[in-house]
Amino acid sequence: MGATVKGVVYGLIGTALAQAVLAGIGFWIAGVPQALLFGFLTFVLSFVPIDPPLVWGSVALGLFIQGAVWWSFFVAAWGLLLVSSIDNVIRPYVLGKTDNRPVLLGFFGFLGGVVAFGFIGIFLGPTLLAVAYSLFLEWTTAEVEERRHPTEQI
Numbered sequence: 001m002g003a004t005v006k007g008v009v010y011g012l013i014g015t016a017l018a019q020a021v022l023a024g025i026g027f028w029i030a031g032v033p034q035a036l037l038f039g040f041l042t043f044v045l046s047f048v049p050i051d052p053p054l055v056w057g058s059v060a061l062g063l064f065i066q067g068a069v070w071w072s073f074f075v076a077a078w079g080l081l082l083v084s085s086i087d088n089v090i091r092p093y094v095l096g097k098t099d100n101r102p103v104l105l106g107f108f109g110f111l112g113g114v115v116a117f118g119f120i121g122i123f124l125g126p127t128l129l130a131v132a133y134s135l136f137l138e139w140t141t142a143e144v145e146e147r148r149h150p151t152e153q154i
Contacts, residue, residue, distance in 0.1 A: 008110075008126045011094040016046035018086050023056055026078035030071040032059055042083070047122065056083055105133060 024039025032038060038055055045051035056079030064072035106126050113125015 007094055008123055011091040012047060012122060014094055015087050015090045016043050018090050019043070019046045019052050019083050022086060023052065023079065023083045026056070026075055026083065027059060029078075030059075030063065030068075030075050032063070032075070046087075048119070052083055052087075053079060055079075105129060 020039045020043030023042040024035055027035035027038050038059055042052050042055045045055060056075055060072045060076040060079065063069075063075060106129070109126035109129030110122065111125070112129070113121030113123070115121070117124050
């Protein structure tokens, strides 16, 4: 359970940091004023699912309105291909390093936790699902061992 919590926390912070750095670099390349501020805003909103696109989408829309159409498309493509998709690489990698449960199970724990408990569910959902998964594995392993080596009952 401790490894799962550690993995979830490291996964969240690592993903948020990676998204913020990539977003900041993209904003800087596009010449967006206060690119560092928008990068930090991306970091803060990365803890809430689906919110980083609000930042880079708003910046892309702002550039489009200002007439910088190509830079707007660049920021939108950068955000879609790099900033938002890095979440699908870093979080499963970090969770896979700290826990031996299937990645899809962790993802469902994350989503279910957010739906059931809100923000705290980001941590609580994967943890509860990992505990249930560990108990299930322990129970099935004990059942298999019992069948392999039946004890004599008198």
